Amino acid sequence: MTTPHHNDSTDASSRPETLRQWARSLRALDLEVAVRATLAMVVPLIVLVLLGRIDWAVYATFGGMTALFGRGEPYKLRARSVSIAAAGMLGSIAFGVGMAALGAPLALLTLGLMIVIVLGVLLISTAGLFPGTPLFFVFAYTVCAQVPTDPADVLPSLAVGAVGAAFAWIVTMSGWAVRRAAADRSAALFKELPRHPRINPAAYRDKLVWLSIGQMLVGVLVAGGLAILVGIGHPYWAVVSVVAVLPPPGARHSTARAFHRIFGTVAGVLLTALILLPGPPVWVLILTIGIGQFGAEILIGRHYGAALLFITPLALSVSHLASPAPVSELLVDRVVETALGGAVALVVVLVSRAALARAARRQAPSAPPA
Incomplete structure (x- = not known):
């Protein structure tokens, strides 16, 4: 009986190709972006816990969301985008x-x-920012406006937000040094940076921009008004859901995103219940924020519903x-308002x-008579 001949040279030659395939798979996962965003979010929270000022966590968190902008951009352009985004978040x-x-x-x-x-x-449309939605600006404003704040705490709160944004800016731009250090291996280790946003000073004259603004204004007023009328405890979540679902200017209107938002949130709430109902210490919350940010960045471009699990x-x-609240109330409000x-x-x-379909039909040239 003969045994199959093992070709060591074939296996050896196939290893580099296998390694290249693994590298391509890892690059496709946006690990670089996910790591940056997670560090920008979690490191300031750890510092605040060590300082005993976890009450400032929300401002550091929103400042850290600066790191969500500038993905896929060359670093010269990214510096501009992230700086503009930081100004928007701080504002x-x-x-x-x-x-x-x-x-x-x-x-x-x-x-x-x-x-x-x-x-x-207007800021996002003018600067060509991505994500192309004011979701994070709205989220920061609505949450910060709900946190009881003494006038004497205004400047310290803003300082924490500014430090969080500055740290996020540094983390977001750190890839330049990492890629430079990697030198010849950079192309194999890191994704290309194909996005080249352009400044559009005439964005304020674009009808699609104002159509998007009008849709959001109508949506948030109706959703927020209904949430307040019903007496739900966190009406800003209904507002944030509207902004998250509606498309940026010029993008295709999709009904699937609304369903992904609702069903993904329900599944995410069930997962959150397992974390929050036992009354975890603050370190568990920070770990949850870090894992949630990492997973969201990995999945957000692939499946919105799955990303909502994080x-x-x-x-x-x-x-x-x-603003700590009874967990059961928090979870129910999240589902209902979403x-x-x-x-x-x-x-x-x-x-x-x-x-839009009716307008397109009206503008279409009529068929010539037979």
Whole structure:
């Protein structure tokens, strides 16, 4: 009986190709982006815990969200994008903290929300930022505006946000030094940087930009108003859901994103219940935020619903750090308000799609007579 001949040279030659395939697979996972975003979010939180100032965590967290911008851009352009995004995040934090310190009534808070949406969309459209949505600006404003704030705490809160944003800027730009150190291996280890955003100073004249702003304003007013009318405890979640579902200017209107938002959030809430209901220490919350940020960045470009399995524990842990509330109430509010916001956004998407289709038919040239 003969035994198969083992060809060592064939195996040896196949190893480099296998390694290259693994490298390509790892690059496709956006590990570089995920690591940067996680470090920018978690390191400031660890410092605050060590300093005994976890009450400042929410400001550091939103400052750290600066690291979510600039992905896939060459570093010269990324420096510009991340700087603009940092200014947007800090402006949103400052606006929210100012509203909280003033004890602003609902009408003023709502006006502030509308201003954040308008300026956020215009800023993103003008600077060509990605993600192309004011979601993080709205999230920062709405949460910071809800945190009870003494006027004497305004400047320290803004300073923490600024330090968080500055650290996120450094982490986001650190890839330049890492790639430079890797030299010849850079192409094998890291993804290409194909995105080249352009400044568009005429964005404020773009009808699609204002259409997007109009859709968001209508959606957040309806969703937020319904949440307040029903008496739900965290109405800003309904607002955030609307902004998360509606597309950026010029993007295709999709109904799938609304369903992904709702069902992904429900699954994420069930997972979060396992974490928060036992009453974990603050270190567990920070670990949850870190894992949530990492997983979200890996999955967000592939499947929005799956990414929400990580986004939901992240968001709820941040909210719980900002203003602790009964966990069961927190979880129920999240599901109900996400469903409400998603449903409102779905209606806005369907109405907008129908209106755009009618406008296209009216502008289409009529067929010549036979």
